[in-house]
Amino acid sequence: MVGIVIFGIFAYVFYDAQLYYYFLLSILCIGFLLAFLRYNLSVRKRVFMEIQAL
Numbered sequence: 334m335v336g337i338v339i340f341g342i343f344a345y346v347f348y349d350a351q352l353y354y355y356f357l358l359s360i361l362c363i364g365f366l367l368a369f370l371r372y373n374l375s376v377r378k379r380v381f382m383e384i385q386a387l
Contacts, residue, residue, distance in 0.1 A: 337366050 344359035 334370070337363055337370070340366070 340359045340362045344356050344363070347353075347356040347359060
């Protein structure tokens with residue numbers, strides 16, 4: 334969730350500086366993080382936060 338906020342700040346700064354390529358890249362990264370946030374907030378389907386090794 335911290336990464337989403339940071340990329341949001343980057344997107345604002347890049348848009349304000351008229352660096353539209355980096356703005357779109359920041360928006361893309363927010364989209365990637367939102368896609369995995371669904372799995373990482375789930376108790377049963379954690380992707381990157383394994384508590385026990387198999």
